[in-house]
Amino acid sequence: MLNVRSSCVAIVLVLAISLFFLFSRVQNHPPEHSVLMGPYFPSATLLVGEKMNLNTVDLFSLEALPGIGPGRAERILEYREQHGKFQRVEDILNVTGIGPGIMESIRPFIFVEH
Numbered sequence: 683m684l685n686v687r688s689s690c691v692a693i694v695l696v697l698a699i700s701l702f703f704l705f706s707r708v709q710n711h712p713p714e715h716s717v718l719m720g721p722y723f724p725s726a727t728l729l730v731g732e733k734m735n736l737n738t739v740d741l742f743s744l745e746a747l748p749g750i751g752p753g754r755a756e757r758i759l760e761y762r763e764q765h766g767k768f769q770r771v772e773d774i775l776n777v778t779g780i781g782p783g784i785m786e787s788i789r790p791f792i793f794v795e796h
Contacts, residue, residue, distance in 0.1 A: 735794065747787075749784040
């Protein structure tokens with residue numbers, strides 16, 4: 683009986699240690715494209731293939747785009763409020779601080795739908 687109990691304790695310990703190391707590695711080195719979006723995850727990134735509608739996206743989600751920090755995200759929303767809905771993806775070039783380089787880095791993650 684003692685051997686069975688010792689074996690169970692050993693297995694639980696090995697699993698606990700393994701999970702600890704697994705989660706600490708994931709936390710310290712998140713995948714290149716993971717999805718954690720919203721106000722509770724300010725350092726969010728996106729899944730490959732995931733896209734945001736420029737006409738409905740919120741501030742925190744915009745910050746997940748490559749090269750878009752809080753300032754640019756705020757300017758995108760201000761532009762949308764002042765000029766109405768984006769008509770095409772390229773309209774984001776009209777936002778101060780968004781040039782062709784940033785446009786190309788975020789293009790895979792954005793779309794426009796009315």
